[in-house]
Structure formats: C-alpha cells, structure tokens
Amino acid sequence: MPVLRAQARIMHSDLIDALRDPARYPHPVDEVDVLETHISWVLLAGDWVYKIKKPVDFGFLDFSTLALREHFCREELRLNRRHAADLYDAVVAVTGAPEEPVLGGTGEPLEFAVRMHRFDQDSRFDQLLEAGRLAPGRMDELAEELAALHELAERAGPAGEFGTPAQVVAPMRDNFATLLDCVESPERRRLLNQLGQWTEAQFERLAGRLQERLEHGFVRECHGDVHLGNVALLDDSTILFDCLEFSPELRWTDVIADLAFAVMDLRDRGAERLSWRLLDRYLARTGDYGGLDLLAFYTVYRAMVRAKVAALSLADAADEAQRQHLAGEVDNYLALARSVASTRRPALVLTCGVSGSGKSWLSERLVERPGLVRVRSDVERKRLHGLAGHASSDSGLGRGLYSAEATEKTYARLAELAEGIVRAGYPVLIDATFLEQDRRARFAALAGELEVAFGILACTAEVDVLKERIKGRVSRGKDASEADLAVLARQLEAVQPCAPGEGDLLTIDTGQPDAVDRAAGWLEELISGR
Numbered sequence: 001m002p003v004l005r006a007q008a009r010i011m012h013s014d015l016i017d018a019l020r021d022p023a024r025y026p027h028p029v030d031e032v033d034v035l036e037t038h039i040s041w042v043l044l045a046g047d048w049v050y051k052i053k054k055p056v057d058f059g060f061l062d063f064s065t066l067a068l069r070e071h072f073c074r075e076e077l078r079l080n081r082r083h084a085a086d087l088y089d090a091v092v093a094v095t096g097a098p099e100e101p102v103l104g105g106t107g108e109p110l111e112f113a114v115r116m117h118r119f120d121q122d123s124r125f126d127q128l129l130e131a132g133r134l135a136p137g138r139m140d141e142l143a144e145e146l147a148a149l150h151e152l153a154e155r156a157g158p159a160g161e162f163g164t165p166a167q168v169v170a171p172m173r174d175n176f177a178t179l180l181d182c183v184e185s186p187e188r189r190r191l192l193n194q195l196g197q198w199t200e201a202q203f204e205r206l207a208g209r210l211q212e213r214l215e216h217g218f219v220r221e222c223h224g225d226v227h228l229g230n231v232a233l234l235d236d237s238t239i240l241f242d243c244l245e246f247s248p249e250l251r252w253t254d255v256i257a258d259l260a261f262a263v264m265d266l267r268d269r270g271a272e273r274l275s276w277r278l279l280d281r282y283l284a285r286t287g288d289y290g291g292l293d294l295l296a297f298y299t300v301y302r303a304m305v306r307a308k309v310a311a312l313s314l315a316d317a318a319d320e321a322q323r324q325h326l327a328g329e330v331d332n333y334l335a336l337a338r339s340v341a342s343t344r345r346p347a348l349v350l351t352c353g354v355s356g357s358g359k360s361w362l363s364e365r366l367v368e369r370p371g372l373v374r375v376r377s378d379v380e381r382k383r384l385h386g387l388a389g390h391a392s393s394d395s396g397l398g399r400g401l402y403s404a405e406a407t408e409k410t411y412a413r414l415a416e417l418a419e420g421i422v423r424a425g426y427p428v429l430i431d432a433t434f435l436e437q438d439r440r441a442r443f444a445a446l447a448g449e450l451e452v453a454f455g456i457l458a459c460t461a462e463v464d465v466l467k468e469r470i471k472g473r474v475s476r477g478k479d480a481s482e483a484d485l486a487v488l489a490r491q492l493e494a495v496q497p498c499a500p501g502e503g504d505l506l507t508i509d510t511g512q513p514d515a516v517d518r519a520a521g522w523l524e525e526l527i528s529g530r
Helices: 006-018 066-080 125-130 137-152 165-182 186-215 255-268 272-286 289-316 320-342 359-371 377-384 404-423 437-450 463-476 485-494 515-528
Strands: 032-036 040-045 048-053 088-097 100-103 111-117 219-221 231-234 237-240 252-254 347-352 373-376 427-431 453-460 504-509
Touching: 006 040, 006 048, 006 100, 048 066, 048 088, 066 088, 066 111, 125 137, 125 231, 137 231, 137 237, 137 255, 137 272, 165 186, 165 289, 186 252, 186 289, 186 320, 252 255, 252 289, 255 272, 255 289, 255 320, 272 289, 272 359, 272 373, 289 320, 289 373, 289 404, 347 359, 347 404, 347 437, 347 515, 359 373, 359 427, 359 453, 359 515, 373 377, 373 404, 377 404, 377 427, 404 427, 404 437, 427 515, 437 453, 453 515, 463 485, 504 515
Parallel strands: 347 427, 347 453, 373 427, 453 504
Antiparallel strands: 032 040, 040 048, 048 111, 088 100, 088 111, 219 252, 231 237
C-alpha cells in the first residue's frame, strides 16, 4: 500500500483545492477540472494541463520527497519530448503557500508540475476505438511513431543493469507470485500455475536470445507504457505520449516488449486485426523480424501485468459491482495470456506474379485476415543495401540492386526470414514475384523441412491493366517497387507459370471485387489445416 504522510496529505489537499481557482493561473481559465489517478493529480485549466505527482511510495514507484517529484517531473518532460515535443511544454515550480500557490513563481518551491498542452480526451485511441472511429490506417502511423522512438532511443550496454536475462524474468516471476497471493479461485490458480510453467519454459528456451538481443542493441530506453490510452490523434497526427518515467527498470526494455504492450492492448479490446496491421508496419519499418521469437513471451508478460494490477485493486473495491468488474478483468487477462501462450499457426505462403499484378496490394489486405506476417522483397532488397523502403536506388534494368547477384542475395534473405518467422510460430506471406519455378521450389522445400503448410498465391491481371498500374505507381513515386514498363516486358517474357504439384495453389485476378475475400478464405483454410 502507498505511504502518504498525514502532513503531506493535508498540504496537498490544500494545494489542490487552491488550484481549483481559475484566478491562480497566469493565462485565461474559465474553469478548472481535476482528474485524480493513483499517482497524480491532473488539472485541466484553459488551454493547459498541469500534472502534479502525489507524494506516494509504492515500492516500484517512489514520489515520497519533493526532490524525487522534481526529478521525475523532469524525467517525464525529457522522455516525452523525444517524440511529443509539441505536447509537453515545461516543468513549472509551484511556490508560495499551499493555500496561496503561485504557478511559475519565484522563491522556494513547494511542489512541481509538468505543463502540457490540453487536448480533447475523445481523441485518444482507446476512445476512438470504443466509438468505432479508429481508422485502420492509424495503426500504420502508430507503428511509424513507435519505430521512430525506438530508433532514436539510447541503447543499453551489454554490461549494464538493464536487459539481462535475469532482469527480464524477475518481474515476470513477481507477477505470478503476487497474483497467487491475491486469488483464491482454484480455477484461476490452476491457470496461473500453467502460465507460470509456460513462462519458465520459454525463459529457459529464450535466455540466450535475450542476452543476444541485449548485446546487439535491442534493449533501449523505450516508452514503457504503449497502450491505446497513451496515443492521441492531434491535428490529424498520431502522437504517442505519457512515457513511463518513474521506473528505469520497466522503461529500459527490448523494443519488442514495448511493441508487445500495444499488441496485447489491441487484442484485449477485441481489435486483433488492428494488432496484425500494427505489427506488419512496425516490422516493415524496422526489419526486426528476429524479435518475433520473443513476441508471445512479452505479450503474455504484458497481460499478466494488467491482471496483477486488477487483482491488487480488488482489496480496495468500493462495492460488489466494482469487485465483480475487477474480477472479470483478471479473468479476461488470464484468458488472453492463455490464448497467446497456446497459439502456434506456422505456415509458409508465397505470392507469384509480374509487377503490377496486385501482389502487394493484396498481401497488405491479407495481413489482418487471417492474421499473418508479411515480408516484401522490394523492402528487404533495399534494406540489404542500406536504403529505406521508398528510397530510389537509381538502378537500371538488371543492374545495381536488380543485378542477378543482388537478386539472389535478396531471395536468400527472404528464405532466412521465412524460416525464422515460421519457427517463431507465425504464418508468413513472402511478397515477391517468384517468376522462376526453381525459386518457388526452394521455398517449398523449406516448408517441407519445417513440416508446415505451403501455398502459392498467383496474382494475375490483364496486360493493359498491368501497364496502367505500373504507370500510376511510377508517377506517384511512393512505392518500394521500382519496376517500370521495361521491367514488366522482360518479366512477361521470362515468367514460368505455376504448375500443378508445386503446392497448394490459388490463382486470382486481383481486379475482381471478391479477390480479398477469396484469398483470405483460402489462407484461413491453409493455415488452419482444414
């Protein structure tokens, strides 16, 4: 339980009451609304928000002294200005007396506040989703925001205190110990023990990978609290805010653990399709497909953290209705963790078709249905040469990035990624032309070695349609593909159509209105083994 000394409680009660007065603010304020969380008071005053930390000590969080509260206010500002500089303004000293406070005054501070620009709370992603107004494309923007934050975040040293296997598993074990102390239901305790055993088995399997990730720079000063309530749509831009400032141990983590929080939150809210879209764009941006081996491990951890918070709150439930609500939350998070821990759906699927046949258009729409990991050859080809997906390589036909040697390296990389993704337990769709039978046979053999389902999605369109699509794509200049009409002409001459016996095959005209539905149904059957 938090420690809040009587004197501090009285002082802050007087302070917050005084700050309800609009006249206390150095800018126009008609009315002050006060929101209270278990760690902060949030004062909504005109165009600004003032966030004051409570003098509490939860063990994992210590705001018990003024010096600590100032420190964590400045940490909150520093961390969030990395990616939300337009939202976070300053740390403001509160001076004067508790009954007569002055915001930004001179003299001895009695408290500190983080000042932020105010925004409509209905613009938060959790509210947008609940209202049915969260467009799928916003997941692309969130993925880009999170990836950009991870790219600039400081990396932990391999000899430091963060990201070691022992440091990773400690809070996971604590979650189970705390939950077992909180719950009495035999069914819940049985499920907790099963999930605890699964976590220990995964840790044993992944300990070397965790150390490897640390040594390769994937443990970074991340956001730490990436859920939909901490993402907002401001001026038509997706902004990630409220970085976890109070615990370096929880904030310094593997980037995949940061992503896993958002994946878990989306699944918990019934938006699994959006979670696949978020994952797709994040992986395409970062190329961190190797992190997929850890995704379930961290997703279960994030669900268990939420279950623990709900279970700890049961003791302070105001009434039976709240108690039933919190117990339901515990059960929901445990069920989600069990689903993640028990689900493996490995399969290997290829696209096949000339440029402009709609492979990437179709594969992008299939990511969410039935849920899969997509790898684009156009993106990975450029990544191998240090280029961003939409960057131009200025390579001519059959030269540079598109030489025979570069193409062979690209397909070798695709095979490497496919194997890793399948071994991690996910279905993978390799989006490439695969015009040659021997290239398709190589992946069919890989699927055989891995003992997973294999399929080919052959995309077609009329030649005139192919040409129009390519001309449009070239004129827009925003696609990873650099194929032009000359490339199309060569492909049409060289293509080796898929033959019976190469694998489970679906040939589909991507211009047909039912193309996505047909392909999704076929994939669902292939992946499920029906």
